[in-house]
Amino acid sequence: MFRAFSDEQILDFLRAQVRDGQVFTDTKTLKAQSFSPHLSDDSSGLALAYIEAGSTADIQGVMKAARKFHISVIPQDQFTSTVAGADGFEGSFILSTKRMNQIVEISRADSVAVVQPGVVNGDLDEAARKEGLFYAPDPGSKPFSGIGGNVATNAGGMSTVKYGATRDNVLGLKVVLADGREIKIGGRTLKQAFGYDLTQLFVGSEGTLGIITEITVKLMPIPIGEPTMGVAFFDNMTKLAEAVAEIRISGVYPTMLEALDSNTITALDRYEGTHFSENSDAMLIFKVDNRIPEVVNKLEELMDKHGAANVKITTDTKEQAGLEKLRRDMLPAVFAGQNHIMEDMAMPLSKLAPMMDYIHDIGERLNLKIYVAGHAGDGNVHPTIVWPKEQTETPQVVIEALQFMFHKTLDLGGTISGEHAVGMLKNQWNNEELGEDVDQIQHQIKALFDPMNLLNPKRKIN
Amino acid sequence: MFRAFSDEQILDFLRAQVRDGQVFTDTKTLKAQSFSPHLSDDSSGLALAYIEAGSTADIQGVMKAARKFHISVIPQDQFTSTVAGADGFEGSFILSTKRMNQIVEISRADSVAVVQPGVVNGDLDEAARKEGLFYAPDPGSKPFSGIGGNVATNAGGMSTVKYGATRDNVLGLKVVLADGREIKIGGRTLKQAFGYDLTQLFVGSEGTLGIITEITVKLMPIPIGEPTMGVAFFDNMTKLAEAVAEIRISGVYPTMLEALDSNTITALDRYEGTHFSENSDAMLIFKVDNRIPEVVNKLEELMDKHGAANVKITTDTKEQAGLEKLRRDMLPAVFAGQNHIMEDMAMPLSKLAPMMDYIHDIGERLNLKIYVAGHAGDGNVHPTIVWPKEQTETPQVVIEALQFMFHKTLDLGGTISGEHAVGMLKNQWNNEELGEDVDQIQHQIKALFDPMNLLNPKRKIN
Structure with missing residues (x-):
């Protein structure tokens, strides 16, 4: 193929733009930053460069090079996407913001924090807690995902049921556009009703509209009182889901309502040496932010009403930590070192049980073991399918199972992405x-912000 | 002026499109629906027709006529805008959705409601409460504003401090676009991370991007426990604002934190026959959703710490109703039958007191009595300026005062619209x-959805 510029000419120009960060072109780094484990392979080829930006100016410089040579830019933060949202491909620039990891400001007086995109979620939360506040969104990737990536994907988590997803906690952004301008949208006020809400347009846009360089988030006060946690076992997922739906509207305002199915419980037993699976086919872990007797009584009453067995409600810190660990251990217990795909649909609350039942049916029909867990309190289902480590390609039957699930999700009025975004895995x-009309509008918005289609092409928008 | 079609030809075509609603062309109706009291006058001329749509098909029909004859369409709901956001002008179609006022569904099982735009906020809340839930956003216009208008302006209210503004409570929309297509965006799931968030782009878009025909909102559970309310008086607004900022981060999660300045207190005294102004220059009305001793103690402690006098905290239902009435009576007390303009800026919390002080300075400098109150808990300030009924035009000095305030708001990092939107009064x-770049992007988005600039021209976007 004839090209007007050689790779070396392009890289020379690129290197001259990046002053505060670093440009990598060695194969090892390019490979490591290009392919998500389990989700993609090297068939898409190697990126031309991996850039760790050190400043907004670096990002603007990379965009300048991208425009000049028509090179695709793959924005990447901590590279923890579960939908292959930030994988490189042949000839692209992978532009990482993980080095831009400064907490610019924690303001108690304004209840906000201002951070660079590479700040790890858990680090922000920890810094906020030192000031008596906390950062609410708590994705499973909390210890290693960046706020920039969280914003790009509208990450959720266990506490979304009470505090909302990332979207609900972002007040303002700075963004470098494809044309190199840095814009400032939103602000640091808790109420805003001025322009079109561009902030929310960028939340969840997965790096396709611009590159986030600074984020202003709400910080929440730590609620007065100590938390109460509990665990309960149900005969089946339908009964659990009925209990969840009623807890959701009961006024106890849970901060965690996590469901685990029988396969998941069995995997946990294997991993932890516990014997939960002897008890039941559906396990619910729940938490409220207080110990108000009426609240605890209401929880007990609802567990009882829906036939829960072995209900344990505890205010003991150690026991609570044990329950939190149990929920967190779920993933390694299920994955067990195998290849896996964890899906992420969100259902209207009343469709949680039918969806979970359907997934089990699919598992039986296709002879697949599917582990189903999820943030039941907001209808978010995470089915996980595993296959042997040796089998590098995703088995066809797994893809088939996912397709069945996605169709069913949409039939039941759900969304096939609750909190993991779209990436490369779902944009088909x-x-x-969305329907054809809305899909078309998405493309028009994309073209408005990125007319050369430089930013994260082939993701989200196809 | 030569025109290809006469008004009668246009109206004949229009009438043929509207099957379920009604077309009005009489001068009395056109005048009544064209001009917001206090905010606009007949200098902008009379609309050509006022249409009360009865269905989505009617709205599509009106848009068809608008496109055919290049006629501006002014979407209107209950016509309660405080920024002249829905006033007609010469030759336009005023398209009202107030007749589309059906509550389509209240679903306890999914914790959502589906409503047509003309449903009055208070009616939705009442219907939800019958099912043991409530609709959280509570603008001052709750008894008469429509959910469609609330969504179009991202209306807030007193409880925004705890439950968020309209934006935070909308899950999905149906919208008729300028080209006549009806699109469905968002959904009825509590978590969503699929496409670009077009729902939030339409929330607060003030009828400039499309006409909202159906809204799916979250309903909240009524918290367990009874509310606690209180009132406290401070030496000055700085002390009150300091108390508010600390309450905000104290973990008591207030559901109301309302500030009233000395002018407002004096007006209230006149209206109610009370004697609050003898006590203090700054009054705080507060509410929490519970009676947890630690929470009530914390409130008492913080009032004390910031030198509040005559603190009264009450769990008595009648006394609480009295306090709520007091806050609600504030507006008629201040307006007192005069012409008035109530402004609406939102500040970072730490800038609440400096802003309120500045407003008082402006009042003194320009010899104007300005009443300052606001939803202090989210930094939202509502200064009101009144002038005599006889003086139909807004006095120049009032406009000057507003300009000073707006400049100061922006200097302090605030927004000049916290919850009332932009309309015709602020788009200059x-x-x-927003800055030039973001303003330009707004125009590009507007052009994408409404290339003929038919929808609510000269509002929000200038």
């Missing part, structure tokens, strides 16, 4: 989930 | 608040 579903 | 400030 845009038409089906 | 787009450049100053």
Whole structure:
């Protein structure tokens, strides 16, 4: 193929733009930053460069090079996407913001924090807690995912049921556009009703509209009182889901409502040496932010009403930590070192049980063991399918199972992405989930912000 | 002026499109629906027709006529805008959705409601409460504003401090676009991370991007426990604001934190026959959703710490109703039958007191009595300026005072619209608040959805 510039000419120009960060072109780094384990392979080829930006100016410089040579830019933060949202491909620039990891400001007086995109979620939360506040969104990737990536994907978590997803906690952004301008949208006020809400347009836009360089988030006060946690076992997922739906509207305002199915419980037993699976086919872990007797009584009453067995409600810190660990251990217990794909659909609350039942049916029909867990309190289902480590390619039957699930999700009025975004794995579903008209509008918005289609092409928008 | 079609030809075509609603062309109706009291006058001329749509098909029909004859369409709901956001002008179609006022569904099982735009906020809340839930956003216009208008302006209210503004409570929308297509965006799931968030782009878009025909909102559970309310008086607004900032981060999670300045207190005394102004220059009305001793103690402690006098905390239902009435009576007490303009800026919490002080300075400098109150808990300030009924035009000095306030708001990092939107009264400030780049992007988005500039021209976007 004839090209007007050689790779070396392009890289020379690129290197001259990056002053505060670093440009990598060695194969090892390019490979490591290009392919998500389990989700993609080297068939898409190697990126031309991996850039760790040190400043907004670096990002603007990379965009300048990208425009000049028509090179695709793959924004990457801590590279923890579960939908292959930030994988490189042949000839692209992978532009990482993970080095831009400064907490610019924690303001108690304004209840906000200002951070660079590379700040790890858990680090922000820890810094906020030192000031008597906390950062609410708590994705499973909390210890290693960055706020920039959280914003790009609208990450959720266990506490979304009470405190909302990332979207609900972002007040303002700075963004470098494809044309190199840095814009400031939103602000640091808790109420805003001025322009079109561009902030929320960028939340969840997965690096396709611009590159986030600074984020202002709300910090929440730590509620007065100590938390109460509990665990309960149900005969089946339908009964659990009925209990969850009623807890959701009971006024106890849970901060965690996590469901685990029988396969998941069995995996946990194997991992922890516990014997939960002897008890039941559906396990619920719950938490409220207080110990108000009426609240605790209401929880007990609802567990009882829906036939829960072995209900344990505890205010003991150690026991609570044990329950939190149990929920967190779920993933390694299920993955067990195998290849896996964890899916992420969100259902209207009343469709949680039918969806979980359907997934089990699919598992039986296709002879697949599917582990189903999820943030039941907001209808978010995470089915996980595993296959042997040796089998590098995703088995066809797994893809088939996912397709069945996605169709069913949409039939039941759900979304096929609750908190993991779209990436490369789901954008073929845009038409089906959004409809043709809305899909078309998405493309128009994309073209408005990124007319050369430089930013994260082939992701989210196909 | 030569025109290809006469008014009668246009109206004949329009009438043929509207099957379920009604077309009005009489001068009395056109006048009544064209001009917001206090905010606009007949200098902008009379609309050509006022249409009360009865269905989505009617709205599509009106848009068809608008496109055919290049006629501006002014979407209107219950016509309660405080920024002249829905006033007609010469030759336009005023398209009201107030007749589309069905509560389509209240679902306890999914914790959502589906409503048509003309449903009055208070009616939705009442219907939800019958099912043991409530609709959280509570603008001052709750008894008469429509959910469609609330969504179009991202209306807030007193409880925004705890439950968020309209934006935080909308899950999905149906919208008729300028080209006549009806699109469905968002959904009824509590978590969503699929496409670009077009739902939030339409929330607060003030009828400039499309016409909202159906809204799916979250309903909240009524918290367990009874509310606690209180009132406290401070030496000055700085002390009150310091108390508010600390309450905000104390973990008591207030559901109301309302500040009233000395002028407002004096007006209230006159209206109610009370004697609050003898006590203090700054009054705080507060509410929490519970009676937890630690929470009530914390409130007492913080009032004490910031030198509040005559603190009264009450769990008595009648006394609480009295306090709520007091806050609600504030507006008629201040307006007192005069012409008035109530402004609406939102500040970072730490800038609440400096802003309120500045407003008082402006009042003194310009010899104007300005009443300052606001939803202090989220930094939202409502200064009101009144002038005699006889003086139909807004006095120049009032406009001058507002300009000073807007500049100061932006200097302090605030927004000049916290919850009332932009309308016709503030869009000259787009450049100053948003910056040129973002203002330009707004115009591009507007052009994408409404290339003929038919929808609510000269509002929000100038």
